[in-house]
Amino acid sequence: MKNVTLKAGKTGFGEGLLEAAQKYREVVGLGADITTSTGMNLFANTFPTRFFSMGIAEQNCIGVAAGMALAGKIPVFSTYGVFAALRSADHIRISLCYNNLHVIIGGAHAGISVGPDGATHQALEDLAVMRVMPNMTVISPCDATQTHLATVAAIELNSGPVYIRFGREPVPDFTLLDQDFKIGKGQLLREGSDVSLIATGHLVWEALLAAEKLEQQGIKARVINLHTIKPIDEEIIQTAARETGLIVTAEEHQITGGLGSAVADVVVRNQPVPMAFVGMPDRFGESGQPRELMEKYGLTAQNIFHKAIELIKLKK
Amino acid sequence: MNLTTEQIEQKALEIRQWVIRSLAEAGSGHLGGSLGLADVMAALYFRRLRHQPGNPRWEDRDRLILSIGHVAPVLYAALALSGYFEPDELLTLRKLGSRLQGHPGRDHGLPGIELSAGSLGQGISVAVGLAMAARLDHKSWHTWCICGDGELQEGSVWEAAMAASHHKLDNLTVIVDRNHLQIDGPTEQVMSLEPLARKWSAFGWNIVECDGNDVEQILLATSAPLRVKDKPTVIVAKTVMGKGIKAIENDYRWHGRGPSADEAIAFIHELNHTQP
Numbered sequence: 001m002k003n004v005t006l007k008a009g010k011t012g013f014g015e016g017l018l019e020a021a022q023k024y025r026e027v028v029g030l031g032a033d034i035t036t037s038t039g040m041n042l043f044a045n046t047f048p049t050r051f052f053s054m055g056i057a058e059q060n061c062i063g064v065a066a067g068m069a070l071a072g073k074i075p076v077f078s079t080y081g082v083f084a085a086l087r088s089a090d091h092i093r094i095s096l097c098y099n100n101l102h103v104i105i106g107g108a109h110a111g112i113s114v115g116p117d118g119a120t121h122q123a124l125e126d127l128a129v130m131r132v133m134p135n136m137t138v139i140s141p142c143d144a145t146q147t148h149l150a151t152v153a154a155i156e157l158n159s160g161p162v163y164i165r166f167g168r169e170p171v172p173d174f175t176l177l178d179q180d181f182k183i184g185k186g187q188l189l190r191e192g193s194d195v196s197l198i199a200t201g202h203l204v205w206e207a208l209l210a211a212e213k214l215e216q217q218g219i220k221a222r223v224i225n226l227h228t229i230k231p232i233d234e235e236i237i238q239t240a241a242r243e244t245g246l247i248v249t250a251e252e253h254q255i256t257g258g259l260g261s262a263v264a265d266v267v268v269r270n271q272p273v274p275m276a277f278v279g280m281p282d283r284f285g286e287s288g289q290p291r292e293l294m295e296k297y298g299l300t301a302q303n304i305f306h307k308a309i310e311l312i313k314l315k316k
Numbered sequence: 317m318n319l320t321t322e323q324i325e326q327k328a329l330e331i332r333q334w335v336i337r338s339l340a341e342a343g344s345g346h347l348g349g350s351l352g353l354a355d356v357m358a359a360l361y362f363r364r365l366r367h368q369p370g371n372p373r374w375e376d377r378d379r380l381i382l383s384i385g386h387v388a389p390v391l392y393a394a395l396a397l398s399g400y401f402e403p404d405e406l407l408t409l410r411k412l413g414s415r416l417q418g419h420p421g422r423d424h425g426l427p428g429i430e431l432s433a434g435s436l437g438q439g440i441s442v443a444v445g446l447a448m449a450a451r452l453d454h455k456s457w458h459t460w461c462i463c464g465d466g467e468l469q470e471g472s473v474w475e476a477a478m479a480a481s482h483h484k485l486d487n488l489t490v491i492v493d494r495n496h497l498q499i500d501g502p503t504e505q506v507m508s509l510e511p512l513a514r515k516w517s518a519f520g521w522n523i524v525e526c527d528g529n530d531v532e533q534i535l536l537a538t539s540a541p542l543r544v545k546d547k548p549t550v551i552v553a554k555t556v557m558g559k560g561i562k563a564i565e566n567d568y569r570w571h572g573r574g575p576s577a578d579e580a581i582a583f584i585h586e587l588n589h590t591q592p
Contacts, residue, residue, distance in 0.1 A: 028452070052448065052483070060441045060475035067445020070379075070430065071453070075445075091472070094435040095442055099422055 009166025012144030014039030016151025078106030081123030111252030128257025142204035192222035209301035328358035339574035348570035369399035383439020385419035437470025466498030481520030528553025
């Protein structure tokens with residue numbers, strides 16, 4: 001880990017898009033009025049002829065991206081996750097996924113940490129809806145640097161639609177640009193044999209903090225960054241289940257349908273072990289400061305720590 | 317392909333025959349709309365479209381997006397008769413393992429299918445994207461998109477309409493199959509669309525209206541967009557659902573059903589003995 005600075009995921013997305021666009025002339029951008037909020041302005045300002053303003057019309061953006069992909073472009077479309085993934089869901093299902101077209105959707109302002117805007121703008125269901133779509137790849141990077149790398153990797157994937165989600169709040173940017181990042185391959189961040197903490201998005205950082213707290217109690221927690229929700233890294237999950245016997249998942253998303261469900265799918269099919277889930281408990285968010293909301297709904301190192309302790313007690 | 321108007325009318329007749337045969341064989345499908353569009357399809361595939369049936373992925377071909385995927389049988393018949401595949405394959409329509417899916421499915425490998433479509437309101441957005449990409453690359457191919465009239469009740473159609481004129485896409489033409497009918501009945505009773513041409517006009521489109529069952533008029537209408545600058549064109553093609561078969565013409569109950577074997581024989585007999 002490098003010295004931890006704070007950086008927003010959207011900044012990483014913007015930087016990754018710019019880097020890929022400089023490498024690949026097929027990359028084009030579609031914006032739905034909030035180009036600065038998504039980090040896409042960097043690309044739009046550098047490549048004005050390859051950026052298209054499409055207005056507040058997300059369904060049309062998906063279809064236009066599909067058409068451009070059919071004609072050999074690599075379209076990148078970004079808006080808030082709630083609109084990118086949910087407003088346009090049927091267009092994504094048919095025009096993108098059924099046609100299996102290589103389009104990158106950037107779901108910005110992911111999770112409850114959007115804060116004061118409240119429930120309407122807090123994407124907490126996007127991973128569930130995106131991961132059930134055939135042909136879709138779903139990535140949820142853990143920090144800004146990883147979002148940068150994920151964006152480049154998604155553009156280089158050269159097959160099918162990809163959904164990448166990232167947040168607005170500056171959060172610890174703790175991974176390195178030269179890390180080994182592969183779509184579909186989870187990262188083992190900390191070895192441990194008593195319990196596995198499997199997290200995605202910026203809750204990976206909270207999981208690392210939780211592991212340190214557990215260490216103080218003499219508990220060795222394994223920490224896994226599952227940045228790709230689909231295709232899921234079955235091997236790293238199965239190994240964790242086998243070697244630690246307990247799993248806590250953590251995500252800034254509804255518990256149902258997101259990372260926790262995806263991990264549980266793998267676990268029950270192979271080696272059932274007790275699991276606990278940190279995430280939103282089937283309810284909408286509300287207004288508040290990001291940290292206040294994270295605390296209220298238990299999306300914290302403290303809650304991951306508690307869930308791990310409860311599981312360990314259960315085992316004994 | 318440079319056929320005379322009479323030869324194109326003959327192709328439209330053959331398209332109708334194959335539509336009836338393939339739907340009868342399938343035991344289900346959308347007969348009314350498929351018959352209504354036969355003349356438009358014949359005019360496009362046998363005159364207007366720039367395409368090479370022997371080279372379906374030709375880079376400079378015109379793109380045709382069938383947004384109303386449920387009339388796939390008329391597209392399949394036009395493709396087969398143009399030489400994309402053997403017409404006998406039309407009789408596999410809607411069957412397990414067939415390349416002729418109930419709604420067009422690109423991944424099933426049928427040559428000439430540009431887009432898997434059929435969830436209404438989506439094809440026009442894809443057509444806009446194709447036209448934008450063509451312009452970015454300075455390509456001269458044209459994008460054609462066929463929409464149903466009931467389909468225009470989908471809100472995202474108008475998102476696409478707004479975008480096409482904002483981006484001045486004069487390389488895009490939408491053909492509206494204006495048969496005034498949808499599943500629940502007449503469009504103006506289900507959800508009124510009129511004044512339809514004025515709606516498109518207000519969105520900044522060049523408007524052309526024609527009789528969509530008159531090959532001569534369709535040929536004229538489809539030549540107009542190629543001369544317009546800085547605006548997309550919509551052709552409101554007035555068609556008769558079920559055109560060619562008196563018993564089903566303008567009967568919305570034939571939107572979503574196919575003929576029985578006996579009906580198919582009678583319908584084809586009627587087609588063969590009616591002078592255009």
